[in-house]
Structures are given as structure tokens and as C-alpha cells.
Amino acid sequence: MKQRVVITGLGIAAPNGVGIPAFTEALKNGTSGIQHFPELEDLKFSCQVGGVPIISEEKKREYFTELQLRNFNSSGILYGVIAGMDAIRDAKVEISETEPNWDLGIVFGTGTSGVDKFREAIYKVDEQNVRRLGSTTVVQTMASGISAYLGGMTGAANVVTTNSSACATGTEAILMGYERIASGKATQMLCGSTSDHGPYLWGGFDAMKVITYKHNDEPEKASRPMSATASGFVPGSGAGALLLESLESAQKRGATIYAEILGGHVNSGGQRAGGSMTAPNSEAVQRCIKNAMLDAGIIADEIDYINGHLTATIKDPDEIQNWCAALHRKGNDFPYINSLKGMVGHCLAASGSMEVVSTILQMKEGFVFPNVNCEDVHPEISSLVASEKMPQQKISANITTAIKASFGFGDVNACMVFRKYTG
Secondary structure (H helix, E strand, C coil): CCCCEEEEEEEEEECCEECHHHHHHHHHHCCCCEEECHHHHHCCCCCCEEECCCCCHHHHCCCCCHHHHCCCCCHHHHHHHHHHHHHHHHCCCCCCCCCCECCEEEEEEECCCCHHHHHHHHHHHHCCCHHHCCCCHHHHHCCCHHHHHHHHHHCECCCEECCCECECHHHHHHHHHHHHHHCCCCCEEEEEEEECCCHHHHHHHHHHCCECCCCCCCHHHCCCCCECCCCCECEECEEEEEEEEEHHHHHHHCCCCCEEEEEEEEEECCCCCCCCCCCCCHHHHHHHHHHHHHHHCCCHHHCCEEECCCCCCCCHHHHHHHHHHHHCCCECCCCEEECCHHHHCECHHHHHHHHHHHHHHHHHHCEECCCCCCCCECHHHHCCECHHHCCCCCEECCCCEEEEEEEECCCEEEEEEEEECCC
8 A cells, every 4th residue: 555655854955045944034035045156257157156055164063073074075965964964853853873774765866976076086196196085085976975974874774875867856856755655665765955066067057058147247136037038047056855754654753744745757758859968858848747646646726836947048938838738727727836946046956855845835834935036027938827826026825736847957857746734
């Protein structure tokens, strides 16, 4: 029998708020975390703005020992550990210092890991200083470094792994954890994703000319999802995490339940029929949405809210068209929709998990956060969706059923459905 799966813990390290209280306040106020970086200007980047979580040295020491911080230089692992351990603490999961937790697993994704650390390693090898690399270089640069760190910190002894599916990584990770619990193979799963930041990661996107160059002097206006004046995405970084748990376990523990996961779907467009390394196959996107609803056992009319992928590129109108086609809803009948990327930029592999956290917070607290920088909605979008369904200011709303999708490089898609838990 399929187990019901609920969310009992949340964690976030976002450019506009580290920790759930700060992030929730930023969502409600439409606060941007995007800033100008002189380093990118000095390196002659066309896009000199980005979103980076602000982490103090004192904050780091709430999660890491002095020994762990020695020669530590991986922002992705830093963000992932903060978000992941906050989700564990929020869910009040007990951690034994001596015994493995066979019922707790981890799926924590990333696109890259320890880019700056890897550069440092290359430099030291080239300079024949290989013995000065330190003992943590491997774990900081291997793809599964984030799940390895979290595994040791939590004692998780079920599956402990890292997935990587470009911008769909975070949503896929949560779905993988959900399926593990639903099938009875785990009781609790810590799921999420993280992304590094900096010129060595963002430079490739700058070279591709897919990120904006028009707002270096006004960074808070740079990320413009669904806007007619959108000129490319703003790179961001951070991490989001959720503690998933069987409903039976959550009830037995008396845990706070944020929401229930009803189901989801992942697929690929095969880079055919209009799909490519960087462009989605619309048929595959629509299939992913429809199959997610089918797996969740809902119909399109039940959906109150969409958390879009919506990157502030020329593909935003295509995404809205795909939502309309998949749901057979438009105009005033379209659900509320917004994009977190207007406030934090496109956090790449971390985007899906961070956006799921924002979705759950809106469901739990009864609001829809504003679509910042979307005062000039793209005409192809405004012709399909009523303006009140894309709120420019925070509104109160009872979100019973929400859907969230992520679409990534390589023509990969992931979509999940959530329901407000009422007991």
C-alpha cells in the first residue's frame, strides 16, 4: 500500500534571506537579494549582478566545527548544510552521536561542487604543491560532497545520494525522496539541492549570452520574469531543503506538518521536436505536467497556484502557453502564478528546492508573493492570463492545491503537486 508523505521540516539559504523566518518576511515584502559585484565588473563580465546568500563567519560556526572549516572553500556545500540541517532541526529529528539512523535517507542535488576549491587544487598541483591540498579537497569537489557532509552530520543510514539534472535538480530530488517513502523503503528523507556561485561557474552563462547585461547599475530590477523587458536571467546561488516523512511517522511523533505531497513526474523531451540542450520540447513539458497531476490523483481545476520555472528569458511566454495547454485553463480561470527568480535570480541546480520551500510557505501562511519587476507583463502572456492572476503585490489567498515545475538544460523536466494538510 502506498504510504502518504508529508513535509515536516524546511530550511533555506537564499540571497534574500537565510533561515525560514527571514526568507518568509522577504517573500511577503518582495525583497530582492540581487546585488552588484565589483569582481565581475573587473573581470569584464557583461552581467555584473547576481544573487548570493549572506553568511557570516559566526553563522558558519553554528553548523561546522573549526576542524571542518580548515581549508574549507565550497559555497555550495556551505549553503546545502545550512538549509539541510535547518530542515532537520525544524522537523525535530533526533540525531544520535553513536547509532546510524536506518530510516533516514538523503537525496541532495547539485549541478557543480566546490568550483573554487577545484581551481585552488589545480593551481597547487600546477605549482607542484600537491601535498598542500589538504585532506578535504576530495569531499569538497566530488559531486556527492553535499550528501556526504549531511550524511555524517545526521547519521542518515538509508539511501544517501546526490542527483544532478541541471535546473530540474531540486524538484527531482524531492520527488525521489517522496517515492522512497511512498514505497515504504524509508521513513524520513532529507531532500533538497544547492548551487555554488562565482565567476568560474557564472562565466559560462555570460559567454552564452543568456544572462542580462542591462541592469548592472540597478541590480534589484535585473531579474524580470514574465516581463516584456526581460533580457536574460540573473545568476543566483543558495540551497533549499525539506524533511519528508511518512504521515504515520509524523503523526506518531506529533510533528508539525506543513503540507502533503500528492505526487509528481519527471521526463525529458529527448532534445527533439523543438527541444534542445537549452530549449524545452513543449510536448514533453505538457506531458510532465499532465502526468504529475495523474500521479497525484487530481484534475486541473483543483489547482489554486502555480510556482513557475519562469527564468526571465524569451522562453517565459512558451512556459505560460504550456501551462495553459496542459491545464486547459486561461484568462480569469488560470491559477495564481509567480516566480521566485525575480527576487533571487536563477539559482540553477538549487532553484527547484528553494522554490518548493517558497511554495510550501505560501500554502502554510495563506499568501501569494508578488511578481517583482513584472509591471510590464509580456503581451504574449497577458493575452493568455488575467493580470490579477499574476499579482504585483502580496495578496492573501487560501492555497489548497499547488503545483511546481522545473525545466532544465538537456531538455529535462520535473513537476510536483502539493496539498495543504488539514488533518
